[in-house]
Amino acid sequence: MTDQDLTQADIVRLAIEREIFGGQLAPGDALEEGRLASRFGVSRTPVREAITQLAQAGLITKRAHKRAVVAQLDPGTMLELFEALAELEGAAVFLSTSRLSEAEKRALKDIHEAAAENLRSNGDPNEYADLGVAFHQRIVRGCHNTALIDTTEWLALRVLPYRRFQVVAPGRLQRNQTDHDAIISAIFAGDAEAAREEIRRHTLEQGDALMRFIALNKTSHADFHPNGLIKEQPL
């Protein structure tokens, strides 16, 4: 029971996922079945399955007879993703506003206040980023519609590595917190339309900020990989 029916393919997939989100695997990097197989001490078969799944999830791209590569988001695609995500999160919060239980509301507020405390005390920006992700996730899951949740999280997954970028932009954190304030207020006031508008603008703004950042720091791809950057430019 210790491994809840995790197949080798699952293990490999999770490992690759971690490396992508962790930054060890940057967008554009090639995934070669053979090497991965020997690295994880399994055969190529489960590695292939893992890659297939990740490709279906959009995290890596794959064409016949060519090596799979970690999905690279060109600016246009990324902007589209953020726009779509803004709409989906808007839809979710529209429903969540009237569906969040008291416990869920409390949990949401707790996260929000932990983030505020982190800002006040100049805490770890990575922790703040995690709280931000959790904040959005709680709101989305609060709509209690599995289809909508899955769809939204699927999109969120694709921009997740880039989304954490905002922590490097000066003033973004404070602005982020203010936005979250407004969202929470609308939710607690029961104003679904306002909540939708707030989160739409907020997520769109995140995308815009990220685009501006990329435009300003026109560097090689590897250089602007989130985690690397966070390490190099701690706040």
Next chain:
Amino acid sequence: MTDQDLTQADIVRLAIEREIFGGQLAPGDALEEGRLASRFGVSRTPVREAITQLAQAGLITKRAHKRAVVAQLDPGTMLELFEALAELEGAAVFLSTSRLSEAEKRALKDIHEAAAENLRSNGDPNEYADLGVAFHQRIVRGCHNTALIDTTEWLALRVLPYRRFQVVAPGRLQRNQTDHDAIISAIFAGDAEAAREEIRRHTLEQGDALMRFIALNKTSHADFHPNGLIKEQPL
């Protein structure tokens, strides 16, 4: 060049997809790798890949060491899908309202009027259903956001067979046409919020109508498979 780099796994996946949408494979049916392999004249390996992809896409469900089965749409899940779809279509039309080109608007109006003509002349209900699908598709694609379009169409695909059901419910067609009227009016008036509200209510109502229909005609699963039903109960 005739086969644009379609791998065996792709071929099998597409074939299974067609059979699911076509009704040869009903929800709940088990997919056994071995039989499929021999049926398609390939080994189990590409079949496994196809199944993995379909599972990731949500069309079939799969647990370790158990046979994969075509995803069941129980009433609850279906209601969730319609609700999520209503939100996504709402988001799309919200954007489309300000983004549709004149040509796209004209095409949309043409479809709408063809549907009206079909109703007036008591035309083929299946043709009307097709026009309805096209109507929604045009609106969604008008948002010009690939990510949002793909996401929405993916959900729409899952309920597509069921959605056509409405043609069997008396009075639904006229109501459907009235809804579309309202949507078009809002779009041409440039009122994005109104358009969003109209299509949300419209798609939700489609889901509700379908649920009522299923509740009234409590039959075995196979009996209410769309294609079969439409054939058996032509208007």
Next chain:
DNA sequence: CATGTATTTAGTGTATGCAATGTATGTAAA
């Protein structure tokens, strides 16, 4: 007869080998 325990069996998970395809390297001609 009920119940718990071997045993069988159907079906999935993984490893390995080979063929097909893509990629890089070297050589000859312009």
Next chain:
DNA sequence: TTTACATACATTGCATACACTAAATACATG
């Protein structure tokens, strides 16, 4: 030198064989 082509190498796609799991059946036992 550059370009076209041929050849060698690297890597993926697929088939086959085997291992493992889980469920069903047969059997023994109270």
